Amino acid sequence: MRTCTAPEPAPETAGETAAGADTQAETRKRRSRRPRRRPFGLRTRLVLAFLLVAAVGCGTTAALTYRAARNAILEQAQNTALSAFREQVQGLNIALPPSADFLGDQVRRIARQGKPRTWRVYAEYGDVRVSSTDRPTSSVITPELRARAHANAESPHGSFQRVVKNGTPYLTMAVPALFHVFTAEDAARPTGLVLYAVMELDEEEANVEAMVTAARDGALPALAVALIPALIASRGVLRPVRELGIAAHNMGRGRLDTRIHAKGSDELSDLARTFNESAAELERSVAELRRAEARARRFASDVSHELRTPLAGMLAVTEVLDEDAAAGTLDSDTARAVRLVSAETGRLAVLVEDLMEISRFDARAAELHTDEVDVADCVRKTLQNRHWTDPESVVPYFTPGIRARLDPRRFDVVVANLVGNALRHGGAPVTVRVYEEGDRFVTEVADRGPGIHPDVLPHVFDRFYKADPARTRSAGSGLGLAITLENVRLHGGTVEAGNRPEGGAVFTVRMPL
């Protein structure tokens, strides 16, 4: 049934915008599916932790090894040098006081015999300063070493000290020369002669440097190698986590049959199994609920179908009885009863029709037969067909020339329901406006009645909702606004109920052009 006509080629814009929205939604979906790169995600943290542990391990091992080896190198050099020095001095045969020339010869001889390398040897006795070099004293020998060599006359010791001067490490040694006053069995007494030897530790330093290089060259590849297990471990943790995330996301989008492939016996696979069990349970519960809902809907649909056939017969009978009552062939009481029965039967028929309509919506069996129409024409025809042409009761304000693609029958139902409701529950005059708003057109039905109570507003589109519980009977089926809502939704539009500030209810329908 077409109440209004004049189809025109469909405007391209609607299709385009719809396609644009589609691609937008698609990209959003894809973006949310892809694992995001996070600067401090689990992977980065795992890898950093691995590297840190490896670095600490490598560093500690290298440092400890290095220290031990360095000390061993130094100790060996020191011990060799000191014992060799002592040995060289041991064989000396001197006069007291020693002559400088003789001492010089001896000192140069000792310097040549230095172990592990040649030394610079200095001898001091009283004011006599003799050395194997061109300078009589060394600036490397510290006052502490000098004091130690002279001190402790009862049990004199050889002593050494490492000195770093101008970045070069030196080993300085001091041995006080003792003598036996009479024979070798006597206690040795200091002669007052002290010999010093200075040896550069550059070779030892080179060895130590080589060890540092070796430790570094060993530690860096170890760190690089540590990166591999770090990546593997992070992968092992991250893959199940990502799978779980995707599965949870899918489930949130309604795909309740989502399951995770759970293998192994670690905590993550336990979590996956728990997830699978929860998903199965959820799926079962939802299926049960859906079955129950479907049963309830089918019941309503079946009932209305069953009622329709007897009602058709009853309607035919009441028509005849109505004619009789109108003709005055019945006595007045019977005529009143007949009219009552006839009216109620009519209401029952409307109710059954509405129920069947809403059942079709619930079963998603409602079809949209769209056509390109002039909206103002449609609304005008609806009002004419219902005989709402009295300007006292219905005031139309139509913007002419609005063309939209819609199902004329369903749009007719929407407008008739809203205007009928306004006339029935609100107060005349009812204003019907039709205008364009962006890519939609608006149909607005406003009355001058008392308006809708704010508590009721959220429920006006509910089925069989009674605004006033005391008023159990009303002229409508109780399904009118619910059917209106479903019809508007079918068109992809919205319907809102509200109150105007100056009083009266207003229903606003927005539908795409």
Added chain:
Amino acid sequence: MTRRSAAAALRRRAAAATGRRAAAVALAGLLPLVAACGIQGSDVVEAGGAPTVLVAPNPESRMMLYFVGPDGRSMPVARDVGFGSSDNPFGPDYVLGSGDGHETAPPDKALLAERGAAGDKALAALLAGPNDAETAAGLTTGLPSGLAAPHVTEDKPAGTEGRRLLRARAPFPVTGLSETAVRQLVCTTVYAQDRFGLAEVVLIGPDGALPAATCDDDTD
């Protein structure tokens, strides 16, 4: 929603802070190991005994005198007296002091007398002061010049701890002598008389006696 994300951000920040703290602690623990790179200087370390040297001439033909080094320490010098020679034990520069009567001593007492005489000779040489070579080496004496040598005798009752007790009777006052001068006298006496250097020496002058001293108590 915003509150939850804010809480998550806070938690994340806290976790990051904890991680940073742990890393800092690990690095701080590692730092001292790394910092001690290369060869560092060290304190003076005593290692092993001191070597002994031979001092010429040999013990039989020398006497040990103790002078004072440039740093105030007493330092030994060895002077050649010639083997068995008694003519000129101190070299041509030195005049012998009086009181050596060993030529007339009987043979069995010769050794003892020799010892006593050696002490006297050594003390005489000490009082004469350092010779040219010794002065050149920076040695000085704390004793006044021109003093006569003391006479050394041994007391039979031994000193403390079984040491020998030597008495050096000086013809000059001893109580006014400096510590280094006393030490020079004591050490020279001890090493002239006692091969172990353990004897105690009592210096006796006309003005009184000093307490018994050994050459060991080198305090400096």
